[in-house]
Amino acid sequence: MTETIIKIDLNESPLTNEKIHNRWHPDIPMAVTVKPGDDFKIECYDWTGGQIENNDDAADVRDVDLTQVHYLSGPVGVEGAEPGDLLVVDILDIGTFDESLWGFNGFFSKKNGGGFLTDHFPEAQKSIWDINGMFTKSRHVPGVEYAGLIHPGLIGCLPSKELLDEWNTREKALVDTDPTRVPELATLPYGDTAHMGKLQGEEKAKAAAEGARTVPPREHGGNCDIKDLSRGSKIYFPVYVKGAGLSVGDLHFSQGDGEITFCGAIEMAGWIHLRVNLIKGGMEKYAIKNPIFKPSPIAPKYDDYLIFEGISVDEGGKQHYLDVHIAYRQACLNAINYLEKFGYSRAQSYAILGTAPVQGHISGVVDIPNACATLWLPTDIFEFDVQPGSDGPTRYLDGSVDVPLAPDLE
Ligand code: ZN
Numbered sequence: 001m002t003e004t005i006i007k008i009d010l011n012e013s014p015l016t017n018e019k020i021h022n023r024w025h026p027d028i029p030m031a032v033t034v035k036p037g038d039d040f041k042i043e044c045y046d047w048t049g050g051q052i053e054n055n056d057d058a059a060d061v062r063d064v065d066l067t068q069v070h071y072l073s074g075p076v077g078v079e080g081a082e083p084g085d086l087l088v089v090d091i092l093d094i095g096t097f098d099e100s101l102w103g104f105n106g107f108f109s110k111k112n113g114g115g116f117l118t119d120h121f122p123e124a125q126k127s128i129w130d131i132n133g134m135f136t137k138s139r140h141v142p143g144v145e146y147a148g149l150i151h152p153g154l155i156g157c158l159p160s161k162e163l164l165d166e167w168n169t170r171e172k173a174l175v176d177t178d179p180t181r182v183p184e185l186a187t188l189p190y191g192d193t194a195h196m197g198k199l200q201g202e203e204k205a206k207a208a209a210e211g212a213r214t215v216p217p218r219e220h221g222g223n224c225d226i227k228d229l230s231r232g233s234k235i236y237f238p239v240y241v242k243g244a245g246l247s248v249g250d251l252h253f254s255q256g257d258g259e260i261t262f263c264g265a266i267e268m269a270g271w272i273h274l275r276v277n278l279i280k281g282g283m284e285k286y287a288i289k290n291p292i293f294k295p296s297p298i299a300p301k302y303d304d305y306l307i308f309e310g311i312s313v314d315e316g317g318k319q320h321y322l323d324v325h326i327a328y329r330q331a332c333l334n335a336i337n338y339l340e341k342f343g344y345s346r347a348q349s350y351a352i353l354g355t356a357p358v359q360g361h362i363s364g365v366v367d368i369p370n371a372c373a374t375l376w377l378p379t380d381i382f383e384f385d386v387q388p389g390s391d392g393p394t395r396y397l398d399g400s401v402d403v404p405l406a407p408d409l410e
Pocket of ligand 1: 250251252265267
């Protein structure tokens with residue numbers, strides 16, 4: 001039987017669990033050690049550590065303490081791993097807990113985190129998604145049901161001290177260009193809410209003061225939020241410290257490309273079954289700087305899409321130069337405008353794009369001045385026909401249900 005090497009209790013605060021941490025730092029002690037070739041299970045809190053509840057009130061999303069996130073399980077030490085190696089991680093399976101068969105999607109308040117379309121959705125909202133086996137649907141977003149493309153939003157190895165210093169230096173330089181911006185340009189170290197696993201006392205305080213926040217993806221992987229890095233994937237991680245120190249968390253039942261709502265996917269607590277191996281000296285052998293991975297042999301099969309185009313012209317009509325960010329935003333807004341015609345609210349449409357297995361593509365980046373990004377919306381997730389036709393859209397929803405909104409507190 002596969003051993004569960006990190007266990008959690010959903011009724012207990014993650015802060016009481018020494019096999020959980022919420023910052024990246026090479027001094028965080030290994031929570032547990034395994035050997036190359038071992039497979040094992042790890043249990044994970046949802047990324048907020050239980051701050052969001054299964055109810056119809058978005059106040060918890062509005063008031064979420066983002067300095068606490070992400071709660072990660074680990075680090076798992078791998079015997080024999082040394083800097084310069086590649087850690088090969090097979091995701092053998094991912095699953096839910098019987099006592100927690102639901103997940104959440106939220107839009108953060110612009111004043112507390114924001115999101116990809118935060119100027120259009122400045123207030124906190126959330127939708128709850130029930131998980132029925134491999135499928136999910138939401139009481140807040142009727143008319144859609146789809147198969148989960150279950151994956152860890154966040155997985156990676158501990159950085160070396162040199163790499164950590166590099167992260168902190170370059171991210172601070174960015175924040176210094178506009179220190180009062182809302183939302184902030186990057187999340188800098190913040191010791192007060194750092195949970196450093198087994199580390200205690202002065203050692204903990206020192207590491208907490210410089211421990212990197214877990215929000216961005218970096219050279220070690222981290223919070224990549226790649227929906228296709230799902231069960232069945234094989235990942236090759238660069239190793240930066242002795243023992244590698246693999247940590248994982250932020251499990252998603254499903255997510256659209258871009259995780260555009262930021263809170264983000266269908267966020268869930270659950271477990272992940274992993275196997276680890278090593279390629280000695282693999283970073284140099286294969287010129288690996290960032291992780292590489294192979295996709296799963298199984299994935300939800302959606303073959304028909306409506307594909308929305310977007311270009312580098314912003315909402316005000318201003319021309320930008322090959323700006324992929326703006327082009328993808330326009331593709332998403334075009335899809336939201338389209339879904340609105342079927343009776344969805346704009347918030348429901350945004351929640352669909354954040355959670356369903358929509359694809360995002362950078363389709364062209366050379367045709368000056370416009371980049372072209374595309375948003376692929378699977379048509380088979382809808383319980384009604386969303387194709388355009390000569391009769392015009394049939395309004396499927398009557399507006400009686402919406403994604404709960406929590407107005408900003410002033
Ligand atoms: Zn997530």
